[in-house]
Amino acid sequence: MKNYEPVMGLEVHVELNTKTKMFCRCSADYFGKQPNTHTCPVCLGLPGALPYINKQAIENCIKIGLALGCTISPTSLFERKNYFYPDLPKGFQTSQYRWPLCITGNLKLEDGNLIRINRVHQEEDTGKLTHLGGETLIDYNRSGVPLVEIVTEPDFKDTSQIKDYAKKLQQLFRYLGVSNADMEKGDMRLEANISVRPVGQKELPSYRVELKNINSFRFMVAAGEYEIKRQITALEKGEKISQETRGWDEDKKSTYVQRSKEEAHDYRYFPEPDLPQLTIDNGQLTILKTTIPELPWEKSKRYVEELEIKKADAEILAEDKKLAEFFEETLEHGVDAKDIANYIINKKIDIENTHPGQIIEQLKKKKTGVIDSLEELEKIAKKVIEENPNFVEIYKKGKTTVIMALVGAVMKKTSGKADAQKVRSILEQLLTK
Amino acid sequence: MSDITSLTLTQTLQALKDKKFSEQELNSSYLNRINTLNSKLNIFLEVKKNTSGIPAGIKDVISTKNIQTTAGSKILSNYIPPYNATAVERLLEQGVSIIGKTNCDEFAMGSSGENSAYGPTKNPWDETKVPGGTSSGSAVAVASDCCVFALGSDTGGSIRQPASLCGVVGLKPSYGRVSRYGLIAAVSSFDTVGPITKSVEDASLVLDWISGGDNYDSNAKVEKFTLQPQGLKAGVKGLKVGMPKEYFGEGLDNSVKKVIEEAIEKLKELGAEIVEVSLPHSQYALAAYYILNPSEISSNLARYDGIRFGQSRETIGAEVKRRIMLGTYSLSSGYWDDYFAKAAKVRTLVKMDFEKAFESVDAIVGPVSPTVAWNLGEKVDDPLKMYLADIYTISANLAGIPGLSVPCGFSEGLLRSVNHERSLPVGLQILGKHFDEETILKVGYAYEQITDWHNQKPDLRFKI
Numbered sequence: 068m069k070n071y072e073p074v075m076g077l078e079v080h081v082e083l084n085t086k087t088k089m090f091c092r093c094s095a096d097y098f099g100k101q102p103n104t105h106t107c108p109v110c111l112g113l114p115g116a117l118p119y120i121n122k123q124a125i126e127n128c129i130k131i132g133l134a135l136g137c138t139i140s141p142t143s144l145f146e147r148k149n150y151f152y153p154d155l156p157k158g159f160q161t162s163q164y165r166w167p168l169c170i171t172g173n174l175k176l177e178d179g180n181l182i183r184i185n186r187v188h189q190e191e192d193t194g195k196l197t198h199l200g201g202e203t204l205i206d207y208n209r210s211g212v213p214l215v216e217i218v219t220e221p222d223f224k225d226t227s228q229i230k231d232y233a234k235k236l237q238q239l240f241r242y243l244g245v246s247n248a249d250m251e252k253g254d255m256r257l258e259a260n261i262s263v264r265p266v267g268q269k270e271l272p273s274y275r276v277e278l279k280n281i282n283s284f285r286f287m288v289a290a291g292e293y294e295i296k297r298q299i300t301a302l303e304k305g306e307k308i309s310q311e312t313r314g315w316d317e318d319k320k321s322t323y324v325q326r327s328k329e330e331a332h333d334y335r336y337f338p339e340p341d342l343p344q345l346t347i348d349n350g351q352l353t354i355l356k357t358t359i360p361e362l363p364w365e366k367s368k369r370y371v372e373e374l375e376i377k378k379a380d381a382e383i384l385a386e387d388k389k390l391a392e393f394f395e396e397t398l399e400h401g402v403d404a405k406d407i408a409n410y411i412i413n414k415k416i417d418i419e420n421t422h423p424g425q426i427i428e429q430l431k432k433k434k435t436g437v438i439d440s441l442e443e444l445e446k447i448a449k450k451v452i453e454e455n456p457n458f459v460e461i462y463k464k465g466k467t468t469v470i471m472a473l474v475g476a477v478m479k480k481t482s483g484k485a486d487a488q489k490v491r492s493i494l495e496q497l498l499t500k
Numbered sequence: 501m502s503d504i505t506s507l508t509l510t511q512t513l514q515a516l517k518d519k520k521f522s523e524q525e526l527n528s529s530y531l532n533r534i535n536t537l538n539s540k541l542n543i544f545l546e547v548k549k550n551t552s553g554i555p556a557g558i559k560d561v562i563s564t565k566n567i568q569t570t571a572g573s574k575i576l577s578n579y580i581p582p583y584n585a586t587a588v589e590r591l592l593e594q595g596v597s598i599i600g601k602t603n604c605d606e607f608a609m610g611s612s613g614e615n616s617a618y619g620p621t622k623n624p625w626d627e628t629k630v631p632g633g634t635s636s637g638s639a640v641a642v643a644s645d646c647c648v649f650a651l652g653s654d655t656g657g658s659i660r661q662p663a664s665l666c667g668v669v670g671l672k673p674s675y676g677r678v679s680r681y682g683l684i685a686a687v688s689s690f691d692t693v694g695p696i697t698k699s700v701e702d703a704s705l706v707l708d709w710i711s712g713g714d715n716y717d718s719n720a721k722v723e724k725f726t727l728q729p730q731g732l733k734a735g736v737k738g739l740k741v742g743m744p745k746e747y748f749g750e751g752l753d754n755s756v757k758k759v760i761e762e763a764i765e766k767l768k769e770l771g772a773e774i775v776e777v778s779l780p781h782s783q784y785a786l787a788a789y790y791i792l793n794p795s796e797i798s799s800n801l802a803r804y805d806g807i808r809f810g811q812s813r814e815t816i817g818a819e820v821k822r823r824i825m826l827g828t829y830s831l832s833s834g835y836w837d838d839y840f841a842k843a844a845k846v847r848t849l850v851k852m853d854f855e856k857a858f859e860s861v862d863a864i865v866g867p868v869s870p871t872v873a874w875n876l877g878e879k880v881d882d883p884l885k886m887y888l889a890d891i892y893t894i895s896a897n898l899a900g901i902p903g904l905s906v907p908c909g910f911s912e913g914l915l916r917s918v919n920h921e922r923s924l925p926v927g928l929q930i931l932g933k934h935f936d937e938e939t940i941l942k943v944g945y946a947y948e949q950i951t952d953w954h955n956q957k958p959d960l961r962f963k964i
Contacts, residue, residue: 114576115585117717119717153805159799336831
């Protein structure tokens, strides 16, 4: 019996939180609004209406590309993706295909693996269908909302990598401030391409199954796991797996066929004649680069390396940009970063209603357990000297910087409740005797 | 004023200024004429009874707020747009009023006006002849004095060709000169909005009114055309005018050729230097056009899916269906390279032909149409023959350059006074560099000053 391994790629759609829609001036904030009130001739696809590009959306798309290490195409094109669906008023989606805005980037996962990004491109969302009994209602408030699609290479080896990748993207969107990336509201949508091959085989499998319309990280993992097992079982039985699109049935905990290969669309892409070529000049790009903030995984790495904060704590602090900014504001007040980190995390500080200064004050108050008795400090220092004869020897040989190690040991014994300067002079006196 | 409706736009504005008549009189004069002629010639699909403003006809592929806009198709027979096209909006700002929506070939596809779902418009010079298309109603409305001027659209000749066949002035502006917002799309990369008028000066004025960029058409350039009376009237002395040898070969009707050559001779008399130029890829232009045109059409018409506009797709006419099918085919995976991509390359070559020719000449002149107006029904069963009617006009759309049609005589050089049965109008086409409408208008204006063709009116008395 052969061993099989999954080959998986991910497509992520994210709705941008721009004020207006991609190609018209309607408000893009459609969630929970009265149906068909955020519409105009353009996003309703009325005869004669034309698209006009939202520059903010393009900038946001470029920011995502830059943060993922993509090359930004100096020239790119919009194309029409032609297909019929009642939620698509023009009969085509204005998207990008042959000439996307951002190409070839990557994202590093927690486990150190690199996921290659094939493309990040700009497109528009469709309207929303609601099926009520025998009738279908169409709400075009969402029609034309800016949408960015991020496509990976088939680099995922297991579903935990998929989850990690998707969560990192979600963090990224929020850090960049380009999207709320709320899965439940449909701001962020996942599609996975899954196939399996015998371990050792280099070529990609000849088929792929697309998992579509999955609206939570948990369901994506469950559907992915199910699909990997289903495909391996089928291959072991010698069956051929067909290229198809499948959805996830949460009640039955299984995937099901949504569309077979025969029903696959020929989208008849061609360059959107209503829009000029998109040109990004270097000056524009330089400015945009300066707006990319330190990213969450960069922050947590820095917290660990420079501030000596535990990895788990660093990740908690960096996860949300507001929390990270709050934390960073409390630094540089002479209070130990680790103490601040512990305090914020353990006390579950409500950063919305707390000023960073308050945290410093509270921590300084705690410090009033300071030992100022010289006798007591001398006692502890002597004990430390006794316990560390090797350090004493090094010190006496002239390498006096080793005294810091002894200071550290005293501080540890006093749980930090001593003045480091005082401890140092006591230790120096004791050692030169 | 005995004959208000025969005045040009420029003359009408002057007469109103001089209080020779009121706007109310102006409107009622035109409405009276429409009353008498519309049923006979089938010019307007809808008439608005205004009492003020400068009455203009608007081709029914151009969106007019609260006025039914059908694009000559039954599938839009219930469609009332909630917005005005940018060009219409700009006319209204100038005190223009919409006297009616003019008949046209369905979704601006055709060359004769016969593809309208509301029946063909008739040529006012001879009711048994086609008026040309697709701005059939707009050209006839102006030729029969049923409006002061009209807006048309030109995708492959749809302003110039009916203007030529009806003996009026038609201007196809450069692509990007006038916003297309509100023009119901046929071929997005070829479509232009432009005027059909009674004089070249009128065409300049209307272009001045409607041109310039807006924030609704990304391809409309900011540069507005501004009418400079001195520039328009500067004459053609010393101008180099090219005659493309490809436009005078096989297929061009001899009597039309004779009229065109005489007109060019007039330009020479005016001091223009006439030189032969070559547009070597002209022979491939029609083929490329009929790949690119249906391709874009198949996508642009996808929205008429029978769900939103209240009518079934069964109501769509044969020519429109033909192009949707052709275009769907040429964009299909596996055919892209052989059809769409190749045609796009030919388009570039055609464009380069013009760029090269314009290195040595200021304007290019030739026929608009290889023949004069033909019999109604003559070509309806032969789409290829119909497509060939656009042979001299489509290249300007492939290249995006401006083109003007100016009346330059009648099929056998006969004036209306002779009223020969086959005496039908011929138009001289003047093509210019991209965004150089000024030069072609200057040539047209100079020609008009020493000829009387644009003042000729069809004899419609027997119908009144």
